[in-house]
Amino acid sequence: MTPPSPLAFVPYISVENMMRLVHSVGIETMLRELADAIERDFVRWNLFDKTPRFGIDSENGVIELMPTSDGELYGFKYVNGHPTNTRQGLQTVTAFGLLAKVASGYPVLLSEMTMLTALRTAATSAMAARHLAPKDAKVMALIGNGAQSEFQALAFKAVCGIEEVRLYDIDAAATAKCARNLAASGLRGTACRSSQEAMEGAKIVTTCTADKQYATILTDNMVGDGIHINAIGGDCPGKTELHRDILLRSEIFVEYPPQTRIEGEIQQLPSDHPVTELWQVISGEAKGRTSAAQITLFDGVGFAIEDFAALKYVHEKALATGLYDQLDMIADPDDPRDLFGMLTRAREAA
Amino acid sequence: MTPPSPLAFVPYISVENMMRLVHSVGIETMLRELADAIERDFVRWNLFDKTPRFGIDSENGVIELMPTSDGELYGFKYVNGHPTNTRQGLQTVTAFGLLAKVASGYPVLLSEMTMLTALRTAATSAMAARHLAPKDAKVMALIGNGAQSEFQALAFKAVCGIEEVRLYDIDAAATAKCARNLAASGLRGTACRSSQEAMEGAKIVTTCTADKQYATILTDNMVGDGIHINAIGGDCPGKTELHRDILLRSEIFVEYPPQTRIEGEIQQLPSDHPVTELWQVISGEAKGRTSAAQITLFDGVGFAIEDFAALKYVHEKALATGLYDQLDMIADPDDPRDLFGMLTRAREAA
Structure with a gap:
C-alpha cells in the first residue's frame, strides 16, 4: 500500500x-x-x-x-x-x-x-487547597490509600508544602503499599490504625476511598475547626464519603455545580444549598477561606x-x-x- | 522498561x-x-x-x-x-x-x-430501502456525488438490486469522479446535467449533498408518486435538502425521533408531525410502504x-x-x- x-x-x-x-x-x-x-x-x-x-x-x-x-x-x-x-x-x-x-x-x-487522570486529579486537589487550606498546613490526613493516594500526597507536597501524610485505609495492606511508595519521596508517611488517629494534627484531610459501600469515612466529631477537607472519593450518584453534618458546618467549594450536585458529597443536601464555584475564588470573584476557624470543603468530582x-x-x-x-x-x-x-x-x- | x-x-x-x-x-x-x-x-x-x-x-x-x-x-x-x-x-x-x-x-x-461511517451510512440507507422502496426499483437517482456517493450506490446494488445510478452534482467534476469510481462495479452510472434529469425513471432518489448552502436539492414538482427518497445529507440543525412540501406528501421514517427532529429534514415540520420509527417497521410493529403510489422518505441522520x-x-x-x-x-x-x-x-x- x-x-x-x-x-x-x-x-x-x-x-x-x-x-x-x-x-x-x-x-x-x-x-x-x-x-x-x-x-x-x-x-x-x-x-x-x-x-x-x-x-x-x-x-x-x-x-x-x-x-x-x-x-x-x-x-x-x-x-x-x-x-x-x-x-x-x-x-x-x-x-x-x-x-x-x-x-x-x-x-x-x-x-x-x-x-494522566491520577495526576490531574491530584493536581486539581492541591490547586484548590492552595486557595482554601490554612497557609501553615504541614500535615495531611490521607484516608483511602488506593491508586490515587500517592499522587495526592505528592501533589500536596509539591504545591502546598505538606511534609507529613498520615495514612489510613480499612485495608492495612493498602496503607503499607502507600507508605512504601512514598518512602523515597521526602514526605513523612505515618501509618495509622483509624481515621481518628490519621486526623491527629492534620490541617488538611484528603478522602479518596473507592468502594461504594464505605459511605461515611468521616463523621462530624472527627472534624475540628479550621480544617480543609479535600473530598474526592465521592464522585458518583449514591457514593459519598462524608457525614451530612460535616457538610452543614463547611464552606463548600465545587467545580461545576450542575455536575457536583449529582455526583458529589452535596448530593446529600438540598439542591439549593449554597456552594461557591472554585473558579470564582481563583479569579477573585468570590472569597475562599475567610477565617482560621472555618472548615473549607473541596467537593471534587473531576471536571472536563x-x-x-x-x-x-x-x-x-x-x-x-x-x-x-x-x-x-x-x-x-x-x-x-x-x-x-x-x-x-x-x-x-x- | x-x-x-x-x-x-x-x-x-x-x-x-x-x-x-x-x-x-x-x-x-x-x-x-x-x-x-x-x-x-x-x-x-x-x-x-x-x-x-x-x-x-x-x-x-x-x-x-x-x-x-x-x-x-x-x-x-x-x-x-x-x-x-x-x-x-x-x-x-x-x-x-x-x-x-x-x-x-x-x-x-x-x-x-x-x-467505516461511510460504509455503515450506506448500509443503513440500503437496509431502510429494503423495507420501504418499491420492490421493482432498478434505477436510483444519486444527487450529491461527494465522498458518500459511491458507497450509497454500491450498497443499493448489493442490498436492493439497483442496476443504474443517475448521477448529478452541482460540480460536474464530482459527478465525473463518481462515475469513474463506479465504472468497474457493474452498475450503470449515468451522468446527468440536472436533478430533474437524474430523476428520470428513478424509483429511488438518494440525496447526499454536503454543503449547508444548498438548501433545496429537491423541489416538490420533481417528486412523482411511488418514489422512495433516501435523504441523508440533511443531518444537522440548519441543514436540509428537501422542500417542505415534499415532506408533507411523504410517509416519513426515521431512526431516533428525538435526534431526527433536531437534525433531519423534519426540523422543517412541527415537532408533533407524525413519523414512523424504522425499527418498528423492521420488527413488524409498524407498517412500511402500504401502496405503490405512496412516497416513502427515509430521513436518515445517522444514529449511534x-x-x-x-x-x-x-x-x-x-x-x-x-x-x-x-x-x-x-x-x-x-x-x-x-x-x-x-x-x-x-x-x-x-
Whole structure:
C-alpha cells in the first residue's frame, strides 16, 4: 500500500510514553505544572463550553464521556468507574482522551489518561487547597490509600508544602503499599490504625476511598475547626464519603455545580444549598477561606476542563520530547471528496 | 522498561487495516453484512441505552460524541462535520470509535471510523430501502456525488438490486469522479446535467449533498408518486435538502425521533408531525410502504446504534483476520491499587 499522508496521523501517547514523560519532567514538577495549567484554565472558565458528563450506568459501574471546548481546541475523556474491578485484578478507573481542532474537527492528540487522570486529579486537589487550606498546613490526613493516594500526597507536597501524610485505609495492606511508595519521596508517611488517629494534627484531610459501600469515612466529631477537607472519593450518584453534618458546618467549594450536585458529597443536601464555584475564588470573584476557624470543603468530582488542561499540557510536552507515536487514524484521500477512490487505490497498491 | 501486560492492550484498526479488511471481505459483501448486522440491532432497539448525540457547535462545523450500549457492550463514536473542510483539502467528516465491556469499562476495540461511517451510512440507507422502496426499483437517482456517493450506490446494488445510478452534482467534476469510481462495479452510472434529469425513471432518489448552502436539492414538482427518497445529507440543525412540501406528501421514517427532529429534514415540520420509527417497521410493529403510489422518505441522520453494530462487526472481522494492531492504552499495574508503583518501577526499569 502507498503510505498514508501526513494528515492521516494523530500523535498518540501510550501508557509507556506517558510514564516516560512523567519521569522526563519529574513527577513533582509535573504535578506543579499541571496545577498551574489547570488553574489558568479555571481563570478562563467562562470561555468553555460546559456540560455535565454523560454516563451510561450499569450494575457494576459507569462509563462516561466528558467533553469540553474553549473555542480553539475540543477535548474529551472516556473514563469508567467500576469499584468492583479490583477483585478481578482490573483498575477501578481507566481512561483515555483526545484533543481536536475546533475549526476543522481534526484530532491532534490521542492519549492514555488512566495515569494522566491520577495526576490531574491530584493536581486539581492541591490547586484548590492552595486557595482554601490554612497557609501553615504541614500535615495531611490521607484516608483511602488506593491508586490515587500517592499522587495526592505528592501533589500536596509539591504545591502546598505538606511534609507529613498520615495514612489510613480499612485495608492495612493498602496503607503499607502507600507508605512504601512514598518512602523515597521526602514526605513523612505515618501509618495509622483509624481515621481518628490519621486526623491527629492534620490541617488538611484528603478522602479518596473507592468502594461504594464505605459511605461515611468521616463523621462530624472527627472534624475540628479550621480544617480543609479535600473530598474526592465521592464522585458518583449514591457514593459519598462524608457525614451530612460535616457538610452543614463547611464552606463548600465545587467545580461545576450542575455536575457536583449529582455526583458529589452535596448530593446529600438540598439542591439549593449554597456552594461557591472554585473558579470564582481563583479569579477573585468570590472569597475562599475567610477565617482560621472555618472548615473549607473541596467537593471534587473531576471536571472536563481539568482533563482538557492536562491533555493540552502533555500534548506540548510530548511534541517537545518526541515521546509519542503516530497513529494512522484519519482517512485522508488526495481529493477529500474521493474517499472511495482512496479505498480502491489501496487495493490496487496492495 | 518491562513490557506491558496483556491487559494493557486494546486492539486498534488503523485506516490502512480498515481498507485491508474491506478488500479481504469484498466491499459489496461487507455492505450486505453490515446492513444485516445493523438490521439485527434495530430489532433489538429496546435493549439499547439511547440518547441524542451531544455536539459542540462552532462557526465551521460540529464535533459530536455518539454513545450507546446494549448492556453488554458500550460503544461510542467521535465524529466531526465541517462542510468547509474540503476547501482546505480536508475531509468533511472524520471519525473514530470505541467498543468497551460494560461489566468492567475496559475498551476492547479502538477503530478508525471515517471509512467505516461511510460504509455503515450506506448500509443503513440500503437496509431502510429494503423495507420501504418499491420492490421493482432498478434505477436510483444519486444527487450529491461527494465522498458518500459511491458507497450509497454500491450498497443499493448489493442490498436492493439497483442496476443504474443517475448521477448529478452541482460540480460536474464530482459527478465525473463518481462515475469513474463506479465504472468497474457493474452498475450503470449515468451522468446527468440536472436533478430533474437524474430523476428520470428513478424509483429511488438518494440525496447526499454536503454543503449547508444548498438548501433545496429537491423541489416538490420533481417528486412523482411511488418514489422512495433516501435523504441523508440533511443531518444537522440548519441543514436540509428537501422542500417542505415534499415532506408533507411523504410517509416519513426515521431512526431516533428525538435526534431526527433536531437534525433531519423534519426540523422543517412541527415537532408533533407524525413519523414512523424504522425499527418498528423492521420488527413488524409498524407498517412500511402500504401502496405503490405512496412516497416513502427515509430521513436518515445517522444514529449511534448503527455505529455500534458496525464496530461489533469489524471487531469480529479484525480478530478473525489479524488485521489490527495492539495499542498500549490501559495502565495495568500488577496490583490494581498500585498505579503509582507501576510508574515508579517504570523509571527503575528504564
